[in-house]
Amino acid sequence: MAHDPTLALTPPSPAALRGLRVVEMGQLIAGPFAAKMLGEFGAEVVKIEPPGAGDPLRNWRLLQDGTSVWWQVQSRNKQSVAIDLRSAAGQDLARRLIAEADVLVENFRPGQLEAWGMAPEQLLALNPKLVMLRVSGYGQTGPYRDKPGFGVIGEAMGGLRHLSAEPGRVPVRVGISIGDTLAALHGVIGVLMALRHREVNGGQGQVVDVALHEAVFNCMESLIPEYSAFGVVRQPAGSALPGIAPSNAYPCSDGWVLIGGNGDSIFKRLMAVIGRDDLAQAPDLADNAGRVARVAELDAVIGAWTAQRTMAEALAALDAARVPAGKVYTAADIHDDPHYRARDMILQQATRDGHTVAVPGIVPKLSATPGTVRSSAPRLGDDTDAVLAGMGLTAAQIAELRARGVVA
Template sequence: MDSIASPAALQGVRVIEMGQLIAGPFCGKTLGEFGADVIKIEAPETGDPLRNWRLIKEGTSVWWQVQSRNKRSVALDLRQKEGQDIARQLIAEADVLVENFRPGTLEGWGMSPDELHALNPGLVILRISGYGQTGPYRDLPGFGVIGEAMGGLRHLTAEPGRVPVRVGVSIGDTLAALHGTIGVLTALYHRKVHGGKGQVIDVALHEAVFNVMESLIPEYSAFGAVREAAGSALPGIAPSNAYPCQDGWVLVAGNGDSIFKRLMTAIGRQDLADAPDLGSNTGRVARVGEIDAAIGAWTAARSVQQVMETLGAARVPAGKVYTAKDIAEDPHYRARDMLLTQETRDGYSVEVPGIVPKLSATPGSIRRSAPHLGDDTDAVLAEAGLTAEQIALLRSKGVIQ
């Protein structure tokens, strides 16, 4: 595990995570990496379904090893009143509550924001849901992929005229988690500076996606323009596309005026480099098909390595399309500690992504490996003031595990 000399940036902040799968837990992961004490409440017997998602090693998903590092697991049945009472007891001493249930779930357990703020006025409550806590769609079920569709992203992720495709990861959930993290940090700052009161952060999956859709709506508002799918190209900016090589693909971003000239010179097309109408983006967009064809013809006769060396020497931004193997073997990733070796509680080591962003004085760290279900139940409840006899009684009733 990493070790750092400086106190962690969020040391002393306690987070109760009452969510599962991706959006809420990714926020908890991020806060935990910077020092927050994240207590994850999971259902007894089953736990977070992410424990069993995708590839399994020694009975547990390797994804879990990343998503739940730096967390403590409390197996607590929130369907039982005694479980709800314990949750309230833990929340009463917390700084942040993260949940990504369907709207109304907390209220059904007697844990509405008003009730929780009466118990803990400084509590910051992050609520991530498909459509938000208000509005006509609030009660509809929503996953990240639905947020990507409603947020406008899926309409653009396709080759023209072909079926919209997902980007390959749960980007809607992760965007919601990152927006939620921003909200938590902002609310904690506000609490510290402006009187100690907590507040509710309402993050909808589709709104988090919509927030990164750049000029989509202004273009529709000003021109009635509906942006359409454009494959790997960047519409209205040229040249910026993926081009085939003999052994793979490269992305080339030659859309700066001076960069375009260097790119055309590097590929032997001085005629295009010197063309007056191609000296600005507007002219290049008008002839983008011709430009893309010229670049593609040049890359197709070369290997990825040859293309990268030539364009690197010409100071043209270009990048190989990486696979997991490429990332794992890349020296730049390792030089920046973006590939770390993490010990697991199942007795093996696994390489995992490093920590982003990188802070100079209080960098994030991996302090503890991802827990088994209920690993920390007794310790957390003892910290909350329960006696060994009370904990044993709760276990006999199936309230905890």
């Protein structure tokens, strides 16, 4: 993949996934997010999009010159090849790409690849080393496999939506597509484990099956053990952390501050800050169980202290006492924060339309092989000719496919 000279980025460095070839088939969030992460750490990612509109994410949320600024993040370090997978010729081109790939990422509904003659057994016969990441609403098996599933449904079925509310009020969205992102992260973990297995076990590939609701459910902590052992159905708790105290959001004169005073020694320091040494020394508040029993009282006294102060005043006092606390950041807060800047978590990225936009940096931070942005997000089909030529097609063959509408 060619380096884009318009990007003012970090110098080239050894890439953890250099030499890894990824074919991305799918759209929107979960599958493309997983491929994005692989690309950030050096993998060559070829994204197959349908001719015409391409991935719908190109047109989601706020657009700049007709293209979503979200696209600039989700599709950096990728090559775009426009192929009509509904045609037999397009399916053949996809199979030829997959035959030379290490990883295939797809998030179609279960059965779609099979309908195109690309079932796992067929692709693994074509390319035995292939690792296939398949992300779907309910997984590739089970009674719900054919139901349509989006991230928001996975969040509900996984147990998250029930808890994301104030008590007695309607369950609310987290505010982002967290179900899709959690599925993507689990998918990346699965791909890396499968690649490690391939490395030590004779080069054999396999299928990584990720269901949206299972990725959410995997993060639900003690939800099921508590139900199994005690018959307790955990309920919404708003901004509090149930069973752990004190930990909540507290009102200041100009906003909200989050305080985590739930460690035994931290609690004592917190009480000293707010002038309640009597509570710091109370025998029944020396451990978490006792504090949970009096959580309403503790939240009230902490809230009374914060309400008399600005966020800056409260945070300065809490920081000095080494009590974990923070403000509720908005996009503007994140964009201007010096800590985000110091850790390269806000990057200036050029677009192929001549703009520069601030985008999130790369996570995680690797000391020897850090992730990089090597190319900006492509326009639809930007790399079709180059990729097909690399597969051995002549200019005349590519032109004939384009005339038939197979590629664009």
